[in-house]
Amino acid sequence: MTSADVSPRARAHPQLVPLWRGLVVYRVVTLVAALVNAARFAGEWARPALGVAVVAVMVAWTAVSSVRYLRRGDAGTAVADLVITALATASTLLVDTPDRVAQGGSVITTVWSAGPVLAMAIALGWRGGLLGAVVTVGVLFGVRRALDGDLLFDAQLLLIAGLAVGLAADTMRRSVEQLRAAAAREAATAERERLARDIHDGVLQVLALVRRRGDELARTSTPHDTAPGLELARLAGEQEVALRRLITSAPPTPGPDGTVDLSSRLAGVLPAHASLAVPAAPVLLPATVVDELAAVVREGAGNAAAHAGADAGLWVLVEDDPAAVTVSLRDDGVGIPDGRLDEAVAEGHLGVAGSMRGRVDALGGTITLQTGPGEGTEWEIVVPRSSARSGRKP
Amino acid sequence: MTVRVMVVDDHPIWREGVARDLAEREVDVVATAPDGAAAVRIAKAVRPDVVLMDLQLPELSGAQATERIRTALPDTRVLVLSASTEHGDVIEAVRAGASGYLVKSAGMDELVDAITRTAAGQAVFSPGLAGLVLGEYRRRETEAPDAPQLTPRETEVLRLVAKGLTARAIAARLTLSHRTVENHVQNSLRKLQLTNRVELTRYAIERGLDADG
Numbered sequence: 095m096t097s098a099d100v101s102p103r104a105r106a107h108p109q110l111v112p113l114w115r116g117l118v119v120y121r122v123v124t125l126v127a128a129l130v131n132a133a134r135f136a137g138e139w140a141r142p143a144l145g146v147a148v149v150a151v152m153v154a155w156t157a158v159s160s161v162r163y164l165r166r167g168d169a170g171t172a173v174a175d176l177v178i179t180a181l182a183t184a185s186t187l188l189v190d191t192p193d194r195v196a197q198g199g200s201v202i203t204t205v206w207s208a209g210p211v212l213a214m215a216i217a218l219g220w221r222g223g224l225l226g227a228v229v230t231v232g233v234l235f236g237v238r239r240a241l242d243g244d245l246l247f248d249a250q251l252l253l254i255a256g257l258a259v260g261l262a263a264d265t266m267r268r269s270v271e272q273l274r275a276a277a278a279r280e281a282a283t284a285e286r287e288r289l290a291r292d293i294h295d296g297v298l299q300v301l302a303l304v305r306r307r308g309d310e311l312a313r314t315s316t317p318h319d320t321a322p323g324l325e326l327a328r329l330a331g332e333q334e335v336a337l338r339r340l341i342t343s344a345p346p347t348p349g350p351d352g353t354v355d356l357s358s359r360l361a362g363v364l365p366a367h368a369s370l371a372v373p374a375a376p377v378l379l380p381a382t383v384v385d386e387l388a389a390v391v392r393e394g395a396g397n398a399a400a401h402a403g404a405d406a407g408l409w410v411l412v413e414d415d416p417a418a419v420t421v422s423l424r425d426d427g428v429g430i431p432d433g434r435l436d437e438a439v440a441e442g443h444l445g446v447a448g449s450m451r452g453r454v455d456a457l458g459g460t461i462t463l464q465t466g467p468g469e470g471t472e473w474e475i476v477v478p479r480s481s482a483r484s485g486r487k488p
Numbered sequence: 489m490t491v492r493v494m495v496v497d498d499h500p501i502w503r504e505g506v507a508r509d510l511a512e513r514e515v516d517v518v519a520t521a522p523d524g525a526a527a528v529r530i531a532k533a534v535r536p537d538v539v540l541m542d543l544q545l546p547e548l549s550g551a552q553a554t555e556r557i558r559t560a561l562p563d564t565r566v567l568v569l570s571a572s573t574e575h576g577d578v579i580e581a582v583r584a585g586a587s588g589y590l591v592k593s594a595g596m597d598e599l600v601d602a603i604t605r606t607a608a609g610q611a612v613f614s615p616g617l618a619g620l621v622l623g624e625y626r627r628r629e630t631e632a633p634d635a636p637q638l639t640p641r642e643t644e645v646l647r648l649v650a651k652g653l654t655a656r657a658i659a660a661r662l663t664l665s666h667r668t669v670e671n672h673v674q675n676s677l678r679k680l681q682l683t684n685r686v687e688l689t690r691y692a693i694e695r696g697l698d699a700d701g
Contacts, residue, residue: 298592299592301593302571302592302593303505306595310596334592369614369615371622372575372619372620373575373619373620373624373627374575374579374623374627375627411615411619413623414623415626422647422650422651424652
């Protein structure tokens, strides 16, 4: 045997160490039982010298395998354990007299023989435990050659132990993986918050200051509109808003039940000068519904940018009711003349009307438009929560 | 009458910058404070008309400082001026007694106008704040049904504020007076600030008297 490898890579599942420790304790205690058994019956054995040799091998293998289980906990040692223990148990046929075996005397390995079943279960999960139990019971049957109550009882115990320990090992492996994933998520969130804090404390403050300083420059110089400060102020202000949205918007990963916050999604879709009014709590909807609503708002905003006029403002309001989510989108531009949208549909340009209405219809929602020349446009999109939950047409 | 203002912010560049700009516009900056605890202490000594309050402060948060200042000095009004988009912080400050909220990117004209209106006892409502207040009442409907709710008219007004309409435009659209629109907005804030039975009763009596008169 080579000495155990103790490099960090060698132990793939440190969380299983308590199970391995338990196994080693079991192995040592049952070895003592086997020694007592050997001391008591060695006089009645057919080949006492061979019996002593087998017991010596058991002692040596218990020491070697225990060290390997504690340091490495590898499947190779567990399989080797299963084979060596099976051979030791089978040697009962040579060591003991056929009479004693036939009368149901204990095998030379006694309960020590159950060790590899547990080892296989810990190393390879419930399948390993099952395989270990079947092999061990098979060897016991080969030695006894009788399906008596004792054997059936042993078989039951070995199967239960192998499956139970195997399932426990599987669960521990999985839960640690989940824990590790959660820790990674938490670290990412913490880092994000740290960045947000730094940006908030530094860059945002300076941008806001530049914006105000620029305004002041523009106010005191003439002509007002072309003052260099005005452009500077506008750019700084837009960047401040964009950056603030960036650091506060939630990561785009879906929540545990596949829902996403509509508010932070819309923040990413809207131009920096737009105003976004939302409730303090996240507005959670299925990711597909949020995608569609974001697309509708993007189109509405794009339309406003294209037609409302350069100075038009854009406001979006999100309201979250138990029954429905309402998104209102308003610009104060030139508005759409009566019938212009219907004309566009008639001419085959689906554009705004088709695409926005189509998406909202598919969500089982309603979309209304209030507009007129010089009045700006005001869309109101209502998506019922019941159909939003399934994300399908009712 | 010049308005006496105190500027609370933990960033020295910003704090001094705002104080200087306000002074140039003939706003009387009577004090500045770098943290929440100092803000409460200094406010009690100088009794400003308006406190410009940042939200993310060391020692005491902006909301906590707002609550203590409003309790000690009922005539001093608090205007939140913050780069914070922590929506919960803003609502907390409003519940603690702040009478308005402005983001730091607001222009100087806007800020001076807001200070003047705050000093006059009006609510300073941005569309963003209107959205938050609407959301807060919706939350209450399910979680605290006994707390005062918005009237349908107040809801209508807040929704229009959130959609960017000015008080004048709202008044025109709903055929109300400018003053009535302001009252609706202010009431929606006041009801959020009522926390105990005594305040609720007093509010109910006042409303009853208003309705009779």
